[in-house]
Amino acid sequence: MTATADRILDVMQDLIQTRGFSAISYQHIADVLKVTKASIHYHFPSKADLGSAVIRRYRALLMAMMEEATGDESRSTWDILTLYFGPYLEFADSAEKVCLCGALAGEYPSLPPDMQAEVAAFFAEQQAWLEQMIARGIDRGEFRRSASAAVSARLMLSALQGALLVQRAGGEAGLLTDVTAGLKACLVESPQP
Amino acid sequence: MTATADRILDVMQDLIQTRGFSAISYQHIADVLKVTKASIHYHFPSKADLGSAVIRRYRALLMAMMEEATGDESRSTWDILTLYFGPYLEFADSAEKVCLCGALAGEYPSLPPDMQAEVAAFFAEQQAWLEQMIARGIDRGEFRRSASAAVSARLMLSALQGALLVQRAGGEAGLLTDVTAGLKACLVESPQP
DNA sequence: GTCTATACAAAGATAGAC
DNA sequence: GTCTATCTTTGTATAGAC
Numbered sequence: 001m002t003a004t005a006d007r008i009l010d011v012m013q014d015l016i017q018t019r020g021f022s023a024i025s026y027q028h029i030a031d032v033l034k035v036t037k038a039s040i041h042y043h044f045p046s047k048a049d050l051g052s053a054v055i056r057r058y059r060a061l062l063m064a065m066m067e068e069a070t071g072d073e074s075r076s077t078w079d080i081l082t083l084y085f086g087p088y089l090e091f092a093d094s095a096e097k098v099c100l101c102g103a104l105a106g107e108y109p110s111l112p113p114d115m116q117a118e119v120a121a122f123f124a125e126q127q128a129w130l131e132q133m134i135a136r137g138i139d140r141g142e143f144r145r146s147a148s149a150a151v152s153a154r155l156m157l158s159a160l161q162g163a164l165l166v167q168r169a170g171g172e173a174g175l176l177t178d179v180t181a182g183l184k185a186c187l188v189e190s191p192q193p
Numbered sequence: 194m195t196a197t198a199d200r201i202l203d204v205m206q207d208l209i210q211t212r213g214f215s216a217i218s219y220q221h222i223a224d225v226l227k228v229t230k231a232s233i234h235y236h237f238p239s240k241a242d243l244g245s246a247v248i249r250r251y252r253a254l255l256m257a258m259m260e261e262a263t264g265d266e267s268r269s270t271w272d273i274l275t276l277y278f279g280p281y282l283e284f285a286d287s288a289e290k291v292c293l294c295g296a297l298a299g300e301y302p303s304l305p306p307d308m309q310a311e312v313a314a315f316f317a318e319q320q321a322w323l324e325q326m327i328a329r330g331i332d333r334g335e336f337r338r339s340a341s342a343a344v345s346a347r348l349m350l351s352a353l354q355g356a357l358l359v360q361r362a363g364g365e366a367g368l369l370t371d372v373t374a375g376l377k378a379c380l381v382e383s384p385q386p
Numbered sequence: 387g388t389c390t391a392t393a394c395a396a397a398g399a400t401a402g403a404c
Numbered sequence: 405g406t407c408t409a410t411c412t413t414t415g416t417a418t419a420g421a422c
Contacts (some may be wrong), residue, residue, distance in 0.1 A: 003249070009313060016343075018302050018303075019300060019302055019303040019305055020213065020215060020217040020299050020300030021298055022213060022215035022300070023215040025304040033377070043373070051366065070288050090274075094300055095368075098298075098299065100353075101362070102299065102358065103299040103300070104299070105358035105359065105361065105362045106213050106295065106296040106297060106298060106299025106300060106302070106358060106363045107212060107213030107215070107216055107296070107299060108293065108296070108358075108361055109212055109289055110211075110212040110213055110216040111359075118361075119362050120362055120363050121340075123362055123363040126364055127359075127363070130233050137210070141237035145380075146378040146383070147374065147375045147378040147379075150371070150373045151375045151378075152375055153372055154326065154359075154368050154371045154372055154375065155352055155371070155372050155375035155376065155379075157355070157359060158308060158351075158352045158353075158354075158355035158358075158359050158368070159348055159351045159352040159355055159356065159358035160351075160356070161351075161355035161359060162350070162352055162353065162354035162355025162356070163351035163355070164345070164352075165298035165299060165301075166298065166316050166320075166347075166350060166351050168298065168301055168302075169294070169297075169301045169312050169313055169316055170313050170316040170317055171313060172322070175347050175351070176348045178343070178344045179344075179347055179351050181340065181344055182340045182344045182345055182347065182348035183295060184217075184314050185339040185340040185344075185379070186339075186340075186348075186375070186378070188377040190339070
């Protein structure tokens with residue numbers, strides 16, 4: 001991966017997170033980087049190639065972050081989840097960004113097949129990791145048993161993705177924070193009186 | 194509103210819910226209706242006009258449904274919310290559809306200003322109605338007080354929107370059902386042992 | 387109200403010089 | 405690796421006949 005290819009991916013990721021995939025053209029990317037469209041086609045022959053590469057990099061980055069957060073046995077499960085929320089909160093702060101795959105999910109059936117597969121893999125691995133974490137919390141007596149780990153993981157992933165999208169569209173700044181607070185109220189064992 | 198204009202809106206709504214807005218062209222709509230592009234421009238001069246009209250109609254339809262479900266004092270709050278979930282479950286069943294505004298949220302900053310305003314209004318009114326319903330559930334002792342009605346409403350709206358998107362992209366059929374079950378476990382007072 | 391025809395811009399993509 | 409130049413298709417939109 002050359003430095004230029006990486007900068008192209010940076011711009012492409014940023015544009016998808018703000019504008020979606022179909023609304024982006026090679027010209028938009030070229031304008032930002034001050035190069036020509038042909039240069040971008042040299043690194044990524046087709047738009048599908050470029051889109052797939054962006055998602056692959058994004059998946060790898062988040063997976064590495066998740067694995068790093070997981071290791072420490074002494075950390076409470078909610079603390080680990082709070083680390084996990086980090087990127088989501090950053091996107092929300094930048095006011096115009098959502099999760100890369102959350103943006104792509106809205107136009108999923110119109111995406112090239114390779115990109116569809118990458119997006120599906122992203123959601124599957126996010127859900128699997130969350131389920132594992134929530135099972136940990138239940139095992140350690142930190143979380144309530146009111147729903148299964150699988151159900152809670154699906155709820156959490158859906159709520160986070162939805163919150164980014166609704167917050168950006170609605171313009172209400174605190175929505176994502178409220179949603180994480182609501183999830184905590186759902187999961188965490190109330191202190192015994 | 195003529196019959197033809199209505200059929201154009203039907204097709205446009207269907208296409209947005211499956212493919213998103215930017216990926217749609219007048220040609221796509223014309224193909225489905227077996228008319229020419231020019232005919233569609235007669236009814237809706239610009240794509241922004243067409244997009245705004247679709248959202249307005251969608252908002253009105255859902256609001257009417259919500260108001261109808263609300264009236265009955267004897268109905269339990271969770272029953273009312275189950276009615277509210279109806280359209281979401283239908284979209285999920287059709288396997289390729291998400292909420293109209295959920296699809297549009299992914300490309301929000303690239304939408305025409307009029308459409309942005311409509312999408313924002315949709316989310317605001319959905320959230321307000323949900324907050325009112327959840328407050329009713331808390332008042333009547335049907336729901337736990339673990340989170341405020343406002344926080345729970347935001348969680349519920351985000352989770353439903355996200356669930357449709359994640360389910361379609363991930364291909365896991367039961368996700369939306371799991372999410373509504375998880376929300377119920379969050380909200381409803383556990384029966385006293 | 388729907389058609390044919392057309393204008394005009396932008397899209398994705400490639401060839402070949404440097 | 406990046407450029408200029410070009411090809412081809414598609415996009416939104418309008419004019420004017422029927």
